[in-house]
Amino acid sequence: MRTEANGPAGRGRPADPGIERRVLAAALTVYGEVGWAGFTLDRVARRAPVGKAALYRRWPTKEDLLLAALEHLAEPPGDEADPTDLRGCLIGMTEQVIDMFVGPKALVLPRVLIEASQYPPRFDDMVQNIVRARFGTIRTVIQAAADRGELPARTPPDLIIDAIMGRVISLIVLTPGARRATINAERDRYAASITDFVLRAIAGLGGGLAEVHQFPQRRRGDGLGDRVAAGALDGDLAGEAHVRAVERRTGARHPARSERWAARRGDANLDACVCI
Numbered sequence: 441m442r443t444e445a446n447g448p449a450g451r452g453r454p455a456d457p458g459i460e461r462r463v464l465a466a467a468l469t470v471y472g473e474v475g476w477a478g479f480t481l482d483r484v485a486r487r488a489p490v491g492k493a494a495l496y497r498r499w500p501t502k503e504d505l506l507l508a509a510l511e512h513l514a515e516p517p518g519d520e521a522d523p524t525d526l527r528g529c530l531i532g533m534t535e536q537v538i539d540m541f542v543g544p545k546a547l548v549l550p551r552v553l554i555e556a557s558q559y560p561p562r563f564d565d566m567v568q569n570i571v572r573a574r575f576g577t578i579r580t581v582i583q584a585a586a587d588r589g590e591l592p593a594r595t596p597p598d599l600i601i602d603a604i605m606g607r608v609i610s611l612i613v614l615t616p617g618a619r620r621a622t623i624n625a626e627r628d629r630y631a632a633s634i635t636d637f638v639l640r641a642i643a644g645l646g647g648g649l650a651e652v653h654q655f656p657q658r659r660r661g662d663g664l665g666d667r668v669a670a671g672a673l674d675g676d677l678a679g680e681a682h683v684r685a686v687e688r689r690t691g692a693r694h695p696a697r698s699e700r701w702a703a704r705r706g707d708a709n710l711d712a713c714v715c716i
Contacts, residue, residue: 459488459490459494460498462488462490463484463485463488463490463495463498463499463505464508464509464512465509465512466484466487466488467479467484467505467506467508467509468509468510468512468513468545468548469487469544470483470484470487471506471509471548471551472545472546472547472548472551473547475551475555476506476551476555476558476559476563479502479506480502481495481496481499481501481502481505484505503562506566507562507565507566510548510552510566510569510570511569511573513540513545513548513549513570523577523580523581523584524584524588526581526582526585526590526591526639527635527636527639529577529578529581530578530581530582530600530604530635530638530639531628531631531632531635532631533574533575533578533601533604534604534608534630534631534634534635535627535628535631536574537574537604537605537608538608538623538624538627538630538631539624539627540574541608541609541612542612542620542621542623542624543624543627549570552566552567552570553567575601578597578601579597579598579601582595582597582600582601583597591642591643592642592643592645595642599642600638600639600642603638603641603642604634604635604638607634607637607638608634611623611630611634
């Protein structure tokens with residue numbers, strides 16, 4: 441019954457303000473566990489838990505739901521981030537990368553990378569959305585820092601991003617599985633350490649920065665998988681390039697260069713990778 445005093449009579453239960461957040465979190469969890477083949481709206485509804493009718497009203501197909509969920513996997517930096525604080529922005533990005541690989545969503549990204557080539561073309565859009573959201577803003581921040589003189593001239597933003605990615609992947613791969621949870625638990629400390637290492641390496645290059653070989657997208661694919669594969673090597677090369685720059689200035693062998701490094705990669709192969 442409607443009156444001027446009380447307005448329209450309500451019907452049913454009030455809308456749940458947290459339903460979207462729960463559903464999207466459940467969708468990421470389910471997808472990480474079972475992949476695209478096992479991903480269904482019914483399974484997500486049970487995990488959330490929410491009524492199936494509410495789920496289908498918002499996301500008519502499982503493609504719609506997964507696309508929406510992956511946009512949250514690829515959340516860009518918050519508005520509170522100061523774009524003039526290079527170190528702070530890089531630490532924030534590094535924390536997000538650590539979370540992508542060892543946090544609660546760690547199973548999601550590997551599945552997306554694998555299934556992008558096996559299932560509907562929309563997966564390619566998902567991967568590119570992740571790339572743009574995670575790294576688009578930080579590229580602008582790095583370029584602005586170089587323009588302000590905080591970084592050596594002509595510093596390629598992708599070199600810094602790839603070096604950070606490579607160091608994170610190296611850290612995860614070389615840490616026993618039973619101890620990887622500690623990386624995410626202390627990710628602020630790891631992120632600051634990795635960021636400071638990369639910034640010191642870049643600063644140490646000085647005038648030799650132009651000799652560092654980038655791994656640009658034109659040499660590989662445009663997908664995040666290509667960038668991740670290149671990242672581990674890039675992290676090593678950033679540190680090695682710093683060592684080589686110091687050796688050029690001093691004319692002496694850097695103490696950090698071990699015989700094991702030379703034997704494993706070979707100086708000739710290193711020249712081919714690092715120098716233009």
